[in-house]
Amino acid sequence: MIFLKLFFEFFKTGLFSIGGGLATLPFLFKMAEKYGWFTANELTAMIAVAESTPGPIGVNVATYAGFKTAGILGGITATLSLVLPSLIVILIIAGFLDKFRSNKIVDSVFFGLRPAVVGLISVSVMTLFETTFVNKLSTVWYQFIDVKKAVLFAIITFLVFRFKKHPILYIALGAVVGICLSL
Amino acid sequence: MKELLQLFWAFFKIGSLTFGGGYAMLPMLERELADRYKWVTLEEIVDYFAIGQCTPGVIAVNTATFVGHKKRGVIGGIVATLGVIAPSLIIITAIASVLELVMGNAVVQHAFSGISVAVCALMVQSVIKMGKSGIKNIFGIVVALASFCASMFLKVSPIIIVLCAGVCGAVYKAVKGEK
Numbered sequence: 001m002i003f004l005k006l007f008f009e010f011f012k013t014g015l016f017s018i019g020g021g022l023a024t025l026p027f028l029f030k031m032a033e034k035y036g037w038f039t040a041n042e043l044t045a046m047i048a049v050a051e052s053t054p055g056p057i058g059v060n061v062a063t064y065a066g067f068k069t070a071g072i073l074g075g076i077t078a079t080l081s082l083v084l085p086s087l088i089v090i091l092i093i094a095g096f097l098d099k100f101r102s103n104k105i106v107d108s109v110f111f112g113l114r115p116a117v118v119g120l121i122s123v124s125v126m127t128l129f130e131t132t133f134v135n136k137l138s139t140v141w142y143q144f145i146d147v148k149k150a151v152l153f154a155i156i157t158f159l160v161f162r163f164k165k166h167p168i169l170y171i172a173l174g175a176v177v178g179i180c181l182s183l
Numbered sequence: 184m185k186e187l188l189q190l191f192w193a194f195f196k197i198g199s200l201t202f203g204g205g206y207a208m209l210p211m212l213e214r215e216l217a218d219r220y221k222w223v224t225l226e227e228i229v230d231y232f233a234i235g236q237c238t239p240g241v242i243a244v245n246t247a248t249f250v251g252h253k254k255r256g257v258i259g260g261i262v263a264t265l266g267v268i269a270p271s272l273i274i275i276t277a278i279a280s281v282l283e284l285v286m287g288n289a290v291v292q293h294a295f296s297g298i299s300v301a302v303c304a305l306m307v308q309s310v311i312k313m314g315k316s317g318i319k320n321i322f323g324i325v326v327a328l329a330s331f332c333a334s335m336f337l338k339v340s341p342i343i344i345v346l347c348a349g350v351c352g353a354v355y356k357a358v359k360g361e362k
Contacts, residue, residue, distance in 0.1 A: 015239050016342045022309055024241075026334065026341040044299040049278055051305065054199050055271035056208070058241035063275040075276050079268055086240025090248040091260050093238065100234065105353060110237045112326055112352020113345060114317030118310065119330030120341050125306045132299045149300050156304040170301045178297020179290055 002070050003077050005035070010062055010081035017058065018110075023117050024058045024082070025124035028065060037069040040131040047128075052168040058082065152177055187262050190254060193220060194247050194266030199274070201243070208243050216250055223250055243267055322355055 009031055017023035025047075032040050043065075050060035059079055066078025093100050100106060133145050133153070156170055177183070193215055201208045209232065217225050228246070235245035244264055251263025285291045318327055326348055333339040 012342065014241075016345050018237065018239050018345065022306075022313070030341065041299075044302055045282070045295050047306075048295070048298040048302050049275065049282070051302065053271075053274050053278065054201055055274065056198075056241040056243040056267070059244065059268050059271045060275050063272050064279050067276055067279040072276055075279070076272060079272055083240060083244045083264055083268060086238060086245050087248055087261065087264050089238050089240070090234075090245050091252055091257055093234065094249055094252040094260070097230070097234070104356070106237070108353045108356030109349040110352065111319075111322075111356055112348040112350070113237070114313075115323035115327035116330040116344055116348030118314045118317050119327040120334055120344060121306075121310055121313065122327075122331050123334040125303070125310055126335065128299070128303055128306060132296075132303050149296070152297065152300045153304055156301050157307060160304050160308050167305050170305060171298050174297035174299070174301030175294040176297070178293045178295065178300070181297075182293050183296035183300075 003073065006066055006069060006074055006077045007081045009035075010066070010078045011084060013062070014082040015085035018113055018117060022057065022121050022124075024061060026120040028061060029124050029127050031065070035069075038065055040127055042068065044128055044131055048171055048174075052171045146183075148181055149183060152181075152183075186255060187259065189220070190251055190259055190263045191266040194251070194263045195269055197247075198243070198267040199270035208246070212246060222254055227253075326351060 009027075013024050013027040013031075017027055025043075028043055029040060032038055032043055038046070043061075046061050046064040046068075047057075049064060050057045053060060059082065062078045062082040063075045067075035070077070133149050152174070156174065159165075159173075160170055197208065197211055197215055201211045209228070212228050213225060216222050217228060223231075231246045231249040232242060234249070235242035238245055244267055247263040247267040248260045252260035255262070282291075314327070318324055330344045330348060333344055334341060
């Protein structure tokens with residue numbers, strides 16, 4: 001039953017991705033690998049769409065991934081499953097908000113959690129790089145990096161750090177250059 | 184009932200007008216929730232954000248649940264949450280349907296090749312930002328590296344890594360606290 005599987009996977013993602021939208025990525029890459037619902041390449045397109053449309057990125061990616069997997073109902077299932085754990089957790093916490101915030105144990109658990117999330121997202125970034133820059137037809141990947149894309153990456157990265165404009169601008173720039181150079 | 188509709192509408196607007204999620208939503212939340220409806224104060228919003236960062240799930244959704252709960256209890260929390268995710272559901276489903284149709288087109292494929300390069304650049308920036316705020320000392324660096332290696336090379340599930348890192352944080356602070 002695809003909807004049950006979607007529910008289970010996205011519930012798990014919602015429950016364990018801590019620290020915002022991008023934290024869902026490691027789980028989504030695992031899902032792509034495990035179920036083949038969507039490819040790593042498609043996930044990259046999803047991230048781009050999610051970054052350039054309104055709404056929280058995690059929710060956008062979940063809707064897209066669910067839609068890809070099982071149509072409109074799939075999108076709804078994935079999104080609701082993703083938010084259900086946080087809905088439950090927050091409704092519980094809301095009752096004793098101040099105690100939660102000042103709790104020493106909670107604080108120290110998150111002291112360890114935050115760096116781990118950074119490590120996990122870095123792995124997702126590596127996967128993104130691999131699907132973007134590496135020529136899949138080769139087995140020795142480092143010999144087949146797409147040079148045009150690498151140059152474009154260097155330029156956009158420079159612009160991103162230099163000007164800190166809205167992501168949608170860089171995404172549009174990428175699209176235009178991609179079409180002009182037939183990347 | 185009127186208040187529930189208002190909650191839904193306010194969060195529907197927030198969901199449909201904020202790009203980028205996370206901290207990008209802060210100014211919008213401020214304007215709508217604190218200035219316009221006066222449901223919560225600015226300090227409360229910042230508190231919700233801080234808790235949203237260290238509870239599971241998407242921060243914007245967590246904030247919506249908090250504010251809804253404050254106004255109208257559990258039902259309010261559910262209504263506000265549905266309000267904030269509804270625009271994404273509609274917009275993304277529409278875009279995804281169109282993309283399905285045009286994905287085979289060569290121009291669209293070239294565009295997405297370029298877009299994925301831009302996404303890589305944006306992700307590098309996001310990770311560096313998260314690293315700066317989340318990694319405070321040598322312990323953080325070790326945990327981040329260990330998590331990276333465990334996931335990258337040993338293919339350990341992110342769930343196990345998250346749980347272990349939480350335990351490590353608790354143990355580290357406990358040991359350090361005793362000295």
